[in-house]
Amino acid sequence: MKNRKYKRILLKISGEAMMGDMRYGIDPSTVDFVAKEIKDAVSRGIEVAVVIGGGNIFRGVEASLKGMERASADYMGMLATVINALALQNFLEKYGIPTRVQSAIEMKELAEPYIRRKAIRHLEKGRTVIFAAGTGNPYFTTDTAAALRAIEIGADVILKATKVDGIYSSDPMKDPGAKKYKTVSYIDVLKMGLNVMDSTAVSLCMDNNLPIVVFNLRGKGNIKKLIEGKKIGTLVRGNNATRAKKKDH
Numbered sequence: 001m002k003n004r005k006y007k008r009i010l011l012k013i014s015g016e017a018m019m020g021d022m023r024y025g026i027d028p029s030t031v032d033f034v035a036k037e038i039k040d041a042v043s044r045g046i047e048v049a050v051v052i053g054g055g056n057i058f059r060g061v062e063a064s065l066k067g068m069e070r071a072s073a074d075y076m077g078m079l080a081t082v083i084n085a086l087a088l089q090n091f092l093e094k095y096g097i098p099t100r101v102q103s104a105i106e107m108k109e110l111a112e113p114y115i116r117r118k119a120i121r122h123l124e125k126g127r128t129v130i131f132a133a134g135t136g137n138p139y140f141t142t143d144t145a146a147a148l149r150a151i152e153i154g155a156d157v158i159l160k161a162t163k164v165d166g167i168y169s170s171d172p173m174k175d176p177g178a179k180k181y182k183t184v185s186y187i188d189v190l191k192m193g194l195n196v197m198d199s200t201a202v203s204l205c206m207d208n209n210l211p212i213v214v215f216n217l218r219g220k221g222n223i224k225k226l227i228e229g230k231k232i233g234t235l236v237r238g239n240n241a242t243r244a245k246k247k248d249h
Helices: 027-041 060-065 069-094 115-123 142-154 186-192 197-206 222-227
Strands: 008-013 046-052 099-103 129-134 156-164 178-187 212-216 234-237
Touching: 008 027, 008 142, 008 234, 027 046, 027 069, 027 222, 046 069, 046 115, 046 142, 060 069, 069 129, 099 115, 099 197, 115 129, 129 142, 142 186, 156 222, 178 186, 186 197, 186 234, 197 222, 212 222
Parallel strands: 008 046, 008 156, 046 129, 099 129, 156 212, 178 234
Antiparallel strands: 212 234
8 A cells, every 4th residue: 555654553542432322331333333444444554553441331540539449440440441452352353354452461361461572473464453451550541551552562653533533722512612733742732731642641652752643533434544644633743843733714
């Protein structure tokens, strides 16, 4: 494929995205849609790694705020990401995409342990790799896990899949006057407190000059468009980026 901008991508999917329009759990039709989008990318020769959150099943931070010990709550959240990873693996393999789940917490009956060199080898062989259980440590989000894994495997970009079509000055669901950014620097994301990824994840990407593209997961063909270099969503990149360009409406 000649007209591709990226060769190896890290797709970050929130647990909430797995719910579709449900209030809890896994929506099979949504997972099926995501699997088809990944299949389209793989069929074009793109090496795809995935990190999935677990917020559709259990959120450690919220549980800790309600009195649960934080480390235990975070471990429970990590287990939720494994459930989501296995669900996505099932749908991908239904479409003939060879897939490996690698867990940061050892559970050999369900997934491989995370081994960086093995993950890279899987990608080189055309297998999709789903990284589960976050970093394996409490107090770190799956956003940080996504940044860490992307850097470790040498991904060209993090594609952050969300329910909105980019980064806005405020919540576009609540503020009709919210302005969308085409491009924004890591520093501006941190300074303005833009809701992209947590500060640890953004700092990791900044230190390693790893671009992030925030886009709408529900848009059919959006992953393909990004791979081809089309400008959708919002690009987060280094300080050479123009400061928070707002999209004209």
